[in-house]
Amino acid sequence: MTVWDRPEPQTRPTPLDRKQLVAAAIALADEGGLEAVSLRKVAARLDVGPMRLYGYISTKEELFDLMVDEVYAEILPGEQPGDWRKALHTLAHRTRRAALRHEWLADLLGGRPALGPNALAVTEATLASFDGVADVETVTRAVETVSAYFTGAIRREIANLRAERATGLSDRDWQRASGPHVMRMLATGRFPALARFVHDGTEVDAEVSFATGLDWVLDAVAAKLARPA
Structure with a gap:
């Protein structure tokens, strides 16, 4: 029970x-x-x-379940999204914003499905947006794929925020501090592909990175759904 x-x-x-x-x-x-x-x-x-x-x-685990469900009330969209892509886009971004408000949420994402009323309402809204789009198995894989992306991205972002607080170094400060070591390693010639990315890459903030990656995953899901069975 x-x-x-x-x-x-x-x-x-x-x-x-x-x-x-x-x-x-x-x-x-x-x-x-x-x-x-x-x-x-x-x-x-x-x-x-x-x-x-x-x-x-x-148990404390039951308390965690209740806490997670309370935060799902913040994730639940105010109205039913118009289509599956909008639904998953909304779910990802609202989950990220909730995790930035409650960083501990990142530690509890990605396990067994949450079964509280708010979590079930979020799942219902998400699945309902796929009505008539594809069979149950395909929809399940689509939702799992997008959820795996944003769960991992959120955990990485939260881990980075915690590292900043623990070290007192921003990303830019950490890069400056570790730069000499990285440059020495690249100068050995053992890491040519990495060297190209270090020298030619541009810095992108977390929100832009999250949104770009999400769009790529949604594009892949859309392509899969467009293929005939």
């Missing part, structure tokens, strides 16, 4: 519900990442005893 299938305990002298638990846990995670979330810390923020929480959730 999932956490959504279990009723909440009856109201006690101090009002409490899962929504309050989730809000407290998200605040902790936004401040310090998932490692900052524990039932003890959530209880302290709500000014209740830790054992009180076990009437609402059984």
Whole structure:
């Protein structure tokens, strides 16, 4: 039985519900990442005893499930996208923006499907946009492919942001600091292809890179869907 299938305990002298638990846990995670979330810390923020929480959730993993579903409410589009490409484009960009607001989300993306009501509503909106476009197996592969792209891209971007904070170096600062080593390695002549990319490549910000990669993946999916079965 999932956490959504279990009723909440009856109201006690101090009002409490899962929504309050989730809000407290998200605040902790936004401040310090998932490692900052524990039932003890959530209880302290709500000014209740830790054992009180076990009437609402059984494990920290259930709390994470509830947190993820709360963020899916931010990802859910306000209206049904007009077609599958718009739906996947919207899903990718709204997921990225949610992850930038809640960096811990990147650590929980890409596992088993989320089963909360908001996550299911997002999935429903996405799949409904493919109505009449292709068979179930083809749609499944299309959604998986695009999801794999934006999940990986989001995780990479968040990892980079965390590295900046951990080292105190921006991307440009890090490049300056590591530049002499890279130049020495390229001067050996062992990495000609890499040298060309280093010398001729241009810097692109994270948002542009994400959007460009997404468009390429969507173009590939569109080409696949256009082919006769």
